[in-house]
Amino acid sequence: MSGSHPHNFPKLHNAAWPGVVGKGGEGGDPPIGLDTMLDLTAAAEVDGIRFDGFDLFLFQPHIDIDASDDEIRVLADKAATRGLAIGSVVAPVWGATGGGSAMDEGEGRRNFLSQVRKGCRIAQRLRELGIRPHGVVRFDSACGPNEWFADPAGNQAKIAETFRQAAAIARDHGEKLAAEGEICWGGMHSWRSMLDLLERVGEPETVGFQADMAHTLLYTLGENAPEDRILPPGYDWKDRAVLDEALKTLTSALRPWTMDFHVAQNDATVFGSGSHDHTGRHCLANDPNGKLDIPHHAGFWLRDDDGYLTKRLRHICWDGCMFPNSVMMKPETWNDVLAAMIRVRDAHGWAE
Structure with a gap:
């Protein structure tokens, strides 16, 4: 905190x-x-002002999902010696990483839940070591929209059952799970499908939503679900009032479920293949093609429908996936990101 930046929450x-x-x-x-x-x-x-901590993917070469207690302790020491806390962690639930599809009622589900259990174990141990004061275990359905569309009702029910079983695992470890809101995941590919899935799971204290500003912007465009589009076809990005109204609709529905939040930028383009697996690009914080006013639109997630701070999120995280190494190795990249995060906290933070 400083005189010009009076807030110390949420942590950055x-x-x-x-x-x-x-x-x-x-x-x-x-x-x-x-x-x-x-x-x-x-x-x-x-x-x-510096970053308060970092969020972590439980995957090699950063850390093995089967890490021993000694290896977890080394990880905690890496954070502590740099003055950083650890927040949310990502469980590698996908088939290629040892998991399986949440739609598969057999081996896929067993492998999926095994990865959730391992992720929760590491998260719990980090919490017990005192290096992880807040955060969730992030996951997704580990299947694509194309597969889901083969039987929407049946597949949604299967994912919900897998998530309910995952919730029991999380509770056993004192953890919470946040489902990543990205259009490339089956059953989570549109905001209405995501909301439907969370309601079917019916575990609001344990299973919630992870909102990423870059990915959730694509929910308003209906990229993988045209029937759930909020912004009008042919929308003119210069009309900020229309965008604000669309984001109000989106956040009013999903904010009550939101347990984890990524600050990010998006140029509203997508990439991928096929008709139902496009996903969004993260942009640099100062990208001139970015469609979001970062501090303004972050407030749609951090404040309720009446404009009051929810104070539900104890930390917020920047997501800069897919930047080339040449960009990531520049110190100014992370200073620009930190500056954007500070602007968000200045506008929507509080002091404790």
Whole structure:
């Protein structure tokens, strides 16, 4: 806190997973190690303010989902020596990482729940070590919209049952689960489907929503669900009032379920293949093509319908997935991100 920045909540986190997600493979940038990601995060500073912590993908080369207690303790020490807390963690529930589809009632579900259990174990241990004061375990349905559309009602019911079983696991570990709102996940590909799924699960104290400003913007466009589009076809992005109204509709529905929040920017373009698996691009905080007014539109998630702070989220995180390594290795990238996060907290934060 300072005289010009009087708030110290919500805490400001950077994400470590952009060093892993989209990295590797033929012709791709190599992964950026966890130590490097943490050093870049800890070094960022704007007006004397630094990041308070980071959120973590429970995946190699950052950390093994089967990490031993000693390895978890080393991770906690990495954070502590840099003055960083650990917040939300991402469980690798997908088939390619040892998990399985939440729509699969057999081996896929068993593998999915096994990864959730392992993720909750690490999250619980970090909490017990005192390095993780807040945060959730993030997951998704680990299946694509194309598969889901083969039997929408039946598949939605299967995902809901898997999520209910995951909720029991989370409770056993004293944890909460947040379903990632991204249009590439079956049953979660539109805001109405996401809301329907959360209501079917019926565990609002344990299973909630993880809102990412970049991804949820695409909900308003109905990219994978035209019937759930909120913005009118041919929308002119210069008409900010129309965008605000669309985001009010979206956030009014999903905010009550929101347990985790990513500050991000989006240029409203998508990439992917097929008709139902497009997803959104994260942009740099100062990208001139970004369609969001970051501090203004963050308030739609951080304040209720009457404009009052909810204070439900103890930390917020920047998500910068898919930036090239040449961008991520520049200190000014993380200073720009931190500056955007500070603006959000100045506008929608509080002091404790």
